[in-house]
Every structure is written in structure tokens, then in C-alpha cells.
Amino acid sequence: MKIIITPIFLLLLMMFQSIHTIQTSEFTITEATIVQIRAAFKQNKLTSKDLVKFYIKEIRKLNPILRAVIEVNPDAVHQAQVADQERKANATKSRFGLHGIPILVKENIATKDKLNTTAGSYALLKSVVPRDAGVVKKLRESGAIILGKASLSEWAHFRSSLAPSGWSARGKQAVNPYLATFDPCGSSTGSAISVATNMATVSLGTETDGSILCPSGANSVVGIKPTLGLTSRAGVIPISPRQDSVGPICRTVADAVYVLDAIVGFDNNDAEATRKASKYIPKGGYLNHLISDGLKGKRLGIMRAYPYFGFANDTKTLNKFEKHFAVLRRSGATLVENLEVDNFSQIGSMFIGETIALVAEFKIALNAYLKELVASPVRSLADVIAFNKKFADLEKIKEYPQDFFLEAENTNGIGELEKEALMNLTRASKDGFEKLMKENKLDALVTPYAKGSMVLAIGGYPGISVPGGYDKNGAPYGICFGGLKGSEPTLIEIAYGFEQATKFRKPPPIK
Numbered sequence: 348m349k350i351i352i353t354p355i356f357l358l359l360l361m362m363f364q365s366i367h368t369i370q371t372s373e374f375t376i377t378e379a380t381i382v383q384i385r386a387a388f389k390q391n392k393l394t395s396k397d398l399v400k401f402y403i404k405e406i407r408k409l410n411p412i413l414r415a416v417i418e419v420n421p422d423a424v425h426q427a428q429v430a431d432q433e434r435k436a437n438a439t440k441s442r443f444g445l446h447g448i449p450i451l452v453k454e455n456i457a458t459k460d461k462l463n464t465t466a467g468s469y470a471l472l473k474s475v476v477p478r479d480a481g482v483v484k485k486l487r488e489s490g491a492i493i494l495g496k497a498s499l500s501e502w503a504h505f506r507s508s509l510a511p512s513g514w515s516a517r518g519k520q521a522v523n524p525y526l527a528t529f530d531p532c533g534s535s536t537g538s539a540i541s542v543a544t545n546m547a548t549v550s551l552g553t554e555t556d557g558s559i560l561c562p563s564g565a566n567s568v569v570g571i572k573p574t575l576g577l578t579s580r581a582g583v584i585p586i587s588p589r590q591d592s593v594g595p596i597c598r599t600v601a602d603a604v605y606v607l608d609a610i611v612g613f614d615n616n617d618a619e620a621t622r623k624a625s626k627y628i629p630k631g632g633y634l635n636h637l638i639s640d641g642l643k644g645k646r647l648g649i650m651r652a653y654p655y656f657g658f659a660n661d662t663k664t665l666n667k668f669e670k671h672f673a674v675l676r677r678s679g680a681t682l683v684e685n686l687e688v689d690n691f692s693q694i695g696s697m698f699i700g701e702t703i704a705l706v707a708e709f710k711i712a713l714n715a716y717l718k719e720l721v722a723s724p725v726r727s728l729a730d731v732i733a734f735n736k737k738f739a740d741l742e743k744i745k746e747y748p749q750d751f752f753l754e755a756e757n758t759n760g761i762g763e764l765e766k767e768a769l770m771n772l773t774r775a776s777k778d779g780f781e782k783l784m785k786e787n788k789l790d791a792l793v794t795p796y797a798k799g800s801m802v803l804a805i806g807g808y809p810g811i812s813v814p815g816g817y818d819k820n821g822a823p824y825g826i827c828f829g830g831l832k833g834s835e836p837t838l839i840e841i842a843y844g845f846e847q848a849t850k851f852r853k854p855p856p857i858k
């Protein structure tokens with residue numbers, strides 16, 4: 348179902364909203380940040396229970412139209428009450444981290460509770476996960492309340508190339524809250540929509556190539572795609588351990604950084620990658636990098652001439668972003684603009700290796716995930732394909748054929764072709780992005796929308812998407828800052844500096 352928003356209706360809604368904000372100098376939950384919520388807890392103006400109940404009410408009201416949430420945690424209210432008691436008793440844990448903060452996690456992230464973990468597919472509905480995902484374990488340790496599961500493009504958009512973003516058999520079609528006719532992007536669609544519309548304080552998404560950065564931009568929120576392995580992927584329904592990453596999607600850079608601080612670090616169930624990336628975690632955490640003059644002295648690259656890096660001789664897009672470039676310069680950054688990539692056509696042709704590698708890696712990783720489940724109706728990719736055929740109507744496979752699944756099932760491990768593809772990807776990263784960043788001493792590469800996502804994806808590099816404004820018709824768009832592995836502290840300084848200088852985000856015109 349799609350909602351049609353007429354301009355008059357929109358105007359009335361906007362007027363209503365501005366009156367609403369003017370009247371309430373007191374604390375309001377709508378648009379509240381973690382810092383504001385924690386202050387309200389402290390001043391006894393708010394309880395976690397109030398917060399959870401508010402979000403559940405909003406989900407009940409908005410979700411039939413927006414389809415951003417697949418399941419609400421039936422134990423969330425109780426868990427909030429426990430958090431409130433801990434706070435009342437002044438328990439040490441209640442003074443730190445995400446204590447009492449409700450979070451929605453993408454539905455491909457395992458939780459060992461009453462919530463299902465299905466990647467949006469009925470094939471996994473009766474599956475039982477062995478344990479919380481690594482990031483969920485860290486969230487609980489930090490005191491966060493798992494409010495529910497956010498909707499997604501089914502199987503993180505790795506079942507059907509034809510399925511629209513934000514569609515899954517279980518979640519149905521998610522809708523962009525700013526403009527119903529505008530692509531909400533994916534695959535972390537519900538994570539982005541739910542925080543954009545105040546159905547939760549914060550959320551988690553996952554990215555293999557663009558799945559955090561793109562929906563964040565399209566729904567006017569902030570998304571951080573961390574360096575590969577900085578956050579554990581254990582218990583996340585996989586595509587590829589070489590590219591998958593879990594990260595926060597939130598209304599502000601600061602909120603995203605609070606969540607990042609809570610979820611980074613070593614996890615025994617994703618030991619190799621998380622051990623390797625742990626060295627990047629700064630002493631004292633990422634919060635120290637929320638500095639107001641974060642853009643000062645930063646060197647930012649803009650590729651005006653090459654595809655894969657964003658602006659690619661596209662005058663219209665370049666014109667649209669000139670005002671953003673001006674903000675960056677005004678805030679003290681140096682823009683390095685006429686960058687060259689040696690042997691670009693050769694490097695560009697190596698990117699085709701991404702799909703070749705992903706389909707083979709997916710089959711291996713998914714089969715391993717399914718084998719580890721305590722119970723499951725499906726135990727292999729072949730089982731999932733058979734399930735989809737048997738329940739073709741339920742899984743809509745006539746409209747959205749399972750072409751990626753079939754392609755993946757046809758692979759047979761990492762053979763000669765895959766090895767060549769992987770070598771190409773490594774070289775494309777080394778001779779392309781890394782060389783470009785190092786030779787030009789760049790702190791970040793600036794790209795429009797999520798157009799830099801592939802370059803960041805194939806090398807496991809981090810990126811942050813920040814709201815960049817709205818088109819004439821009200822459709823949001825993002826601007827993305829990408830950097831070398833472990834450059835999150837720098838990227839956070841840049842993203843926060845840009846956000847504070849622009850404050851583009853407005854809540855969506857929907858109530």
C-alpha cells in the first residue's frame with residue numbers, strides 16, 4: 348500500500364508540527380537524543396517504561412503504512428521496568444552506555460529471546476538461534492532494551508535482483524516517510540525509517556554494499572558503516588564475511604557514536620576479524636571525537652571525473668553539492684578536487700569481481716549459519732530455494748525470482764575464477780582507493796548519496812552518511828564520507844562538523 352501525500356496535506360502537517368514543537372519547551376520524546384533522554388531520566392522526567400510505551404504506540408500507529416518494523420519485543424516493557432528499578436537504586440550500570448535506551452535491530456540480527464530472526468523470509472520463521480548475535484550481546488551489556496526487529500529488503504537484498512528495496516515476504520513493502528513514491532532504499536530500510544519517524548531512539552543495520560549508507564541518506568538519518576570486523580558479525584544472517592558489517596542508524600551523529608561505542612570490539616564468535624580490527628578502537632572511545640570544529644584542517648577528496656567514486660563528470664550532481672562543498676571549506680576543510688586514479692579503466696574493470704566473489708561466499712556463509720541453528724525448517728541454501736518454490740505465493744517468487752540464490756547455489760566454493768576475482772578486488776583497493784587516499788594525504792573521500800559504497804565495500808573500509816538536504820519534491824538525500832580502515836575517529840569528526848554546520852535533518856511530514 349502506498350500513501351499519497353498532497354501538498355496541502357503536507358503543509359497542514361508541517362504547520363501542526365511546528366506549533367507542536369513551539370509549545371513544548373519541556374522534554375518531548377519525539378526527536379529526543381540519547382543525551383537528552385539520559386538527562387530526562389536523571390531529572391525524573393522520564394522512565395524507560397514511558398519511552399518503550401511511547402515507541403510501541405507509534406509503531407502501532409505508523410507501521411501499518413510504513414512497514415518499518417516486523418516484530419515488537421513482548422518483553423520490552425518489562426525490561427524497561429527493570430532498567431527503571433536499576434536507575435532508582437543508582438546501580439553502577441545505570442549510569443553508563445545505553446542503559447534504558449530502546450533500540451530496534453534489523454531482522455537479520457539474531458536475538459535469543461521471543462523475537463524471530465528470519466531476514467524477512469518465511470523460510471526461517473521457525474528457526475531457533477543458538478545465542479544472541481555478538482552485537483546484541485554487547486547492546487544488552489550496555490543496558491539497551493531490544494525493542495523489536497526492523498524490516499529489511501528480504502535476505503539483505505541477496506535473494507532477488509528484481510525485488511524492490513524494503514520489501515520482504517514477512518515485512519511487506521516499507522515506505523519512505525518523506526515521500527511515499529520515493530525509493531526508501533535498502534537493505535536496512537526499516538532501521539532507517541523507524542528512527543526517522545521516532546519509532547525508536549536508535550537502530551542497527553547491516554551493510555554488505557550500501558545497505559546502511561543508502562537507506563540512511565534516503566530517509567534523512569545518519570548511518571555508520573564500520574571498518575570490517577570492528578563490529579562482530581556473529582549471529583548475523585550473512586552474505587559475505589569479507590564485506591559484511593554491522594553499524595548504527597540514528598537521527599544524529601552523536602547518537603550513532605553512542606551506539607558504535609557500545610557495539611565495537613572483540614567477539615569470540617567472530618574472533619579473527621574482530622581481533623584484527625580491535626586495534627582501531629581509540630582509548631576513551633569514539634565520543635571524544637564529537638568535536639564542534641571537527642572539519643578544521645581536514646583534507647577531503649572529491650572525484651570529479653571517475654565513476655565508482657561518485658560525481659563522475661555529472662554536472663547536475665556536482666551543482667547540487669556545491670553548497671555542501673562550500674560548507675566544508677567554510678568550516679576549515681581543504682578540498683582536493685582534481686584527483687587522478689592511475690590505470691583507472693583497468694581498476695574499474697576489476698569491480699565486476701564483487702558479484703563473482705559474493706555469490707560463492709554467500710553459499711558457504713549461509714550454509715554455515717543454517718547448520719548452527721538449534722532448530723530450523725531449512726538447513727542449506729538448497730533447502731531455502733526449495734522452500735521458496737513450494738511457497739511461491741507466500742514468497743512472491745513469480746514477481747521476484749530468486750536469481751541471486753540460484754546463481755549462488757551454482758557455485759562450488761572458492762575456485763579459480765573466484766580467486767582471480769578476489770585478487771582483483773584486493774588490487775583494486777590497493778592501487779585504487781588506498782593509493783588515492785595515501786598519495787593525496789586525504790582524511791576522507793566525499794561522495795554523493797551512497798555512490799562510494801562499492802569502493803568502501805570491497806576493501807572493508809568505513810563510511811558515514813549524513814543528511815544532505817531535500818529535493819524540490821521533499822525527497823531526502825545524504826552525503827557520505829569514506830576513509831581508510833580504522834579511520835572512524837576522523838570520519839566522526841568530519842561528519843559531526845558537517846552536521847553541526849548544516850543541521851539539515853527535519854522530521855518527516857507524517858503523524
Ligand SMILES: *[C@@H]1O[C@H](CO)[C@@H](O)[C@H](O)[C@H]1NC(C)=O
Pocket residue numbers: 437
Ligand atoms: C549514585 O552513585 C554515585 C556513585 O556512587 C554518586 O556519586 C551519586 O551521588 C549517587 N546518586 C544518587 C542519587 O544517590
Ligand SMILES: *[C@@H]1O[C@H](CO)[C@@H](O)[C@H](O)[C@H]1NC(C)=O
Pocket residue numbers: 418419420421461462463472473
Ligand atoms: C515469532 O514467530 C512465531 C511464529 O512461528 C510467532 O508466533 C511469534 O509471535 C513471533 N514472535 C514475535 C515476538 O512476534
Ligand SMILES: *[C@@H]1O[C@H](CO)[C@@H](O)[C@H](O)[C@H]1NC(C)=O
Pocket residue numbers: 651652653654659660
Ligand atoms: C571526465 O571529463 C574529463 C575532462 O572533460 C575527461 O578527461 C575524463 O575522461 C572524463 N571521465 C569520464 C569517466 O568520463
Ligand SMILES: *[C@@H]1O[C@H](CO)[C@@H](O)[C@H](O)[C@H]1NC(C)=O
Pocket residue numbers: 689690693
Ligand atoms: C598501469 O598498468 C600497466 C599495465 O598493467 C603497468 O605497466 C603500469 O605500471 C601501471 N601504472 C601504474 C601507475 O600503476
Ligand SMILES: *[C@@H]1O[C@H](CO)[C@@H](O)[C@H](O)[C@H]1NC(C)=O
Pocket residue numbers: 693694696697699700703764765767768771
Ligand atoms: C580481473 O581484472 C581484469 C582486469 O584487470 C579483468 O579483465 C578480469 O575479467 C577480472 N577477472 C575477474 C574474475 O573479475
